[in-house]
Amino acid sequence: MSLAARYLLQNKTRLALSLLGVALALMLILLLDGLVRGMQRQITVYLANTPGSVVATQVGVRNLAADNSLLPPGTEDDIQKIPGVARAIPVLSQSVFFELHDRKIFAYLIGYDPAKGGGPWRLAQGREPRQGREVVVDQTLARLHGIKVGQTVEVGGYRFPVVGLSAGTNSWMTTLVFVRKVELERYLLIPGLTSFVLVEPQPGVSPQILKERINQLSGVTAWLKPELMAADLRIYEGFFQPLRLMRGIAFLVGVLVVGLVIYTATVERQREYGVLKAIGAGNARMYGLVLSQALVMAFLGALLAVLLAYLVAWLIMVLRPQFLVVLEPSAILLALLSGLGMALLSAIAPVWVVARLAPAEVFRR
Amino acid sequence: MLNLAWRNLAQNRIRLLISAGGVGLALTLVLSLDAVVNGVEHQLAAYIERSGAEVWVAQQGVRNLHMVASTLPAGAAEQVAVVKGVASVTPLLYTTQSVQMGRDSRLSYVFGLPLNARAGGPWKVVEGKALPAPGEAVVDSQQAKDSRVKLGGSIRVFGRRFKVVGFSQGGSSLTNSVTFISSEDFARLRRTGSNPSFLLVKVQPGTSPQIVASRIQRQVAKVSALSSTEFAQQERKVVKDMGADAINLMNLVAFLIGLSVLALTVYTATLSRRAEFGVLKAIGADTGQLVTTVLAQALYSVVLGLLLAGVFSFLVLPLLLPWLGFNLPLQPTLASVLKVSLIALGIGGLAAIIPVIQIAGLDPAIVFRGGGR
Amino acid sequence: MKAQKTAAILRVEDLTKRYGSGTAEVAAVKGVSLEVAPGEVVLIMGPSGSGKTTLLSMLGALLRPSEGSIQLNGTVLTALSERDLPRFRLREFGFIFQDFNLLSALSALENVVLVAEMAGVPRKEARLRATEILKELRLDKRLQALPEQLSGGEKQRVAIARALINNPSLILADEPTANLDSSTGHEVSRLLRHIAKEQGKSVLIVSHDTRIQDIADRVLWLEDGEFKEARTLAIDPVCGMSVERTKSPTATWQGQEYFFCSKGCRSEFLLEPHTFIQGEA
C-alpha cells in the first residue's frame, strides 16, 4: 500500500467524516446536474421521441415551447411531395388548461393523426384515441390526480374521455395530452390547421439537404430537430440559473472539504514530511504525496457520491414524480472530473506548506 | 477556557479559515437558495402589488397569474362596476407568450391594456410612454437593452410586429419579462374574443379592498375576487410551492455537509490535542471545563462560518453573479437568516459530540505515560 | 529517616496497586508507606517497571489505589469522590512533567494564567500573579512567547510557574530533567530545591538523574513495587547514568568491574575501554 493511502487510512473516523463531506458535495453536484438534465429532457421530450429528423414550422417562429406556429393548410402535402421525404407528419399543438376537480393543470394538447404518427410513444395502459374526443393522458398525472381510463377530463366546458395512459410525457411544469388532430381542429374551430410538420427523410437522404429543400416553401421554416430543441431549451434558461448557482457553490464546498482534510493531514505530519525531505525526497515527490492523498480522497468521494446520487434521485422521483433526475453514465464522469478539480484546487494550501518546509526543522525539538 | 478554545482554533489560521469557509459555503447553499426563491416570489408578485388595483377579479377558481389562463364571463365588467365601493374597473387581457426582440426570444407575460387603463399598466416607465396604442408596445428596459432594441424599434408578439414606444422597469422576473400592448391588438391577434382575463378594481377612498372583494364575490357569478394583497400572496405561494422541495433538499444536504466539515474540524482539533487535554485534566480541570472548551471550539467555528456565509451570500454573490452572467434576484429574509443560524447551531452541537465523548473519557493518568503523544 | 510524623504533609500507608485480575494480576506497587515533611525534597529512583509511575499517579490523585490510604494535609485522598478530585488536584498539587506539557496554542503567560483561572481566580489577578511568578523564574522577557519559541529550560520553568500558581502544598515531578541538557537540568533541580526550602513546599521527584541526588533530602529506592534499602549505585562509565549493581550488564577491565545501563553501552565500552576511564587508568 502506498504511503499516501496509509496516511489516509490511519484515522478511520476522520476518513469517514471527510469522505462523507466530499461525497455529499459531489452528490449535490450530480443531483443538480441531473435535475437540470431532467428538466431539459422534459422540455424536449416530444421532439426527442417522435419520428422524423426535420421539423417544419411557420416562418418567423423562434421555438415551439412558447411561440405559436401555424402553418397554412396543405403545407404537409407540399412537404410530402418534396423529393427525399419519406413521411410528413402534421401535428397541431395547443396549450390548454385542464380543469381537474381541485385545480387547473397546464397542458399541451397534441393533435395527431394516429395513422401517420406523432402520438404517444409508450402506452402504459389502454389504447390510442380512435374516435371522437378520446384522449391519452400521462400516467403520472393520472396517478397524482386520480384520473382513470374511462373517466373524462374537461377543458373550457368540453369533455374528453380518457382511453389510455402514456408514460414519460409528464414534466415539472406541464404535461402532454394526446388527441386526434381532426378533433383538435374542430375544438379550435379551424379545419385543416397544422402547427408543425415532422419530416422523416428517405434512407440515404441527409436531413440537412432536406431542410434546405423544405425552406424553399414559402411561409415555412425548416429546422433540424436538435436546433429546434436547443431553441426550446433557451426559453427556459432562467429556470436553470438557481440550480447552476447551487452547483457552483457545491463545487466550492467540495474543494474546501478535500482541502481541509489534506491540509490538516499535512500540517500534522509536517515533521514526518520534514524527515522525508531531510533524507532526500525532492519537492516533486512531496507534492506527489500530498496530491495523491487529495486524489484518492476525491476519487473515493466520487464513487460514494455516485451511489448516493442514484439513491437520492430515486427517492426524489418516487416522492415527487413530476421531477425527472437524469443520471447517465456521464454523471460518473462528471463526479470524477469534479472530484479531480476539487483535488487539484484543494492541494494548493497543503502543497504550499510542504514547499515551505525546511528540512533542517527535523533537528529541532 | 473560552480563550483556550479560541486560541486552539486560531493557532492554525489557515485550517480555521478553510473549515469555517467550508461550513460557511454549506450554509451559503441554504441562504442563497432561500434568497433566490424569495427574490423570485417578489419579482412575480411585484406586478400585482404595483398594478394600482386594489381588487383582482378573475375567472372562478383562478387565484394567481403565473401559468394560468383566465377568461371572465361576458358582462362581468359591467356587473363589477356597479358593486358598492368600486371606484373604477380596468379590463386586462393576459397570456404568457414568447416575445421576439432583436435576435432573442424570451418568455413574457403579455398584457393587453385599454387606452384609458386606470390600473395594470407599467408602474415605472423610464422612457417613452406608459400606455400603448394599437401597433405599439411597452417592453422591459433591461431586456430591450440586452437585445439592443431602441425606442422606436420593433418587436414581435403573436407573430406580429409592434413598435416599441416605452420602456418599463421592475416587472421582469427570472422566468419571464413583461410586455404591454393594447387590448385591441391582443383580442384580435389572440383570437380569444374581447372577454377580459382579469378586472382590476380600484375602490372608493376609505373602503376596505377585502370588503369590496367579498361583495364582488357574492354579487357576480362565476368569478373569483381577491384583494391585491391576497392575490399577490397566492402568486408568491406558487413559487414557494415550486421551490419548497428544492429548499428542503438543500437544507438537509447543506446541514449534512456542514456537519461533516465541522465534525471533522472539531474532531481533528481535539484529537490532535488529546495530550494537552489530558494534561489539563491531570492538573485539575474538571470534565465540565474541558467539555466547555470543546463546545466553544465548535461554536466559534460555526459562528465564523455563519459570518462567512453572510458575507458570501449578501456581499460576494450579489457582486459576483452579474459578472458571471447570472441574473438572479437575491432577496434574503430574516426568517431564512434565523433558520440558517439554527442549522449552524445544530451543526456545532452535533459536531462536538464525538470529541466531547473522547475528552470526557480521557484518563488523566496518561500524562505520566507519555500517552497521546 | 527522622521521625517527623506530626509535621508530615503527605502520609502514605500500605499503598498497593494491582492491575488486571485473576492469573493476569500484576501488583505494580505493594504496600508502600511514606511520609513527607513540609519543605522536604524526596527523590524516588528505581529500575524501569518498578512501579514509579504507578506510585506517582496514585500520589497525584490520578489513579485510585487498590489498597491503602493517602493523606494530604489531613485530607484522605482515597475518600474523595471522583467529582472532587479535579479541584483537589488543581489546588493541592503542582505537576511537573518530563516533556513539559505546555499548551501549544497559549503563550507562556497564558499557560500559567489559565490554571489560576481554572481555580476561580479572576483574570486580572491571575495575570498579576502569573507575571510575578514568571518574573521570579527570570522569564519576564518571554511572557508572550509560544512554547515552540522557548528553549527546553525556559519551557520547564514555565511549567514550574504553572505548578506554583495555585500555591499547592506538594509538587510532583516526573523526570523533570530528562529532556534538558546537563547544565539546564542542574539549574532546574536547584530551582526545585530552592522552592522547597524558601516556600516550604514538599517536592517529590521521580528520576533517573543521579545529579538530583545532590539536591534531595532523601532518596528512596523502589524495586518490584516496594521500597528497598537505598543501595550504592554504580555509574555507567559510558553514558554516565546511575545503574543498579545487581541487575546491570557488567564487564571487567584491568581487574576492576564496571556496570552498564545496557548491553549497548557495554559493547561500546569494550571496544575502547581506556577512552572512558582515562582518569583511573
Ligand SMILES: Nc1ncnc2c1ncn2[C@@H]1O[C@H](COP(=O)(O)OP(=O)(O)O)[C@@H](O)[C@H]1O
Ligand atoms: N495500566 C496498566 N495495566 C497493567 N499493567 C500496568 C499498567 N501500568 C503499569 N503496569 C505494570 O505495572 C508495573 C509498574 O509499571 P510503572 O509504574 O509504569 O513502572 P515505572 O514507571 O517504574 O517504569 C509494570 O510491570 C507495568 O507493566
Ligand SMILES: [Mg+2]
Ligand atoms: Mg515510568
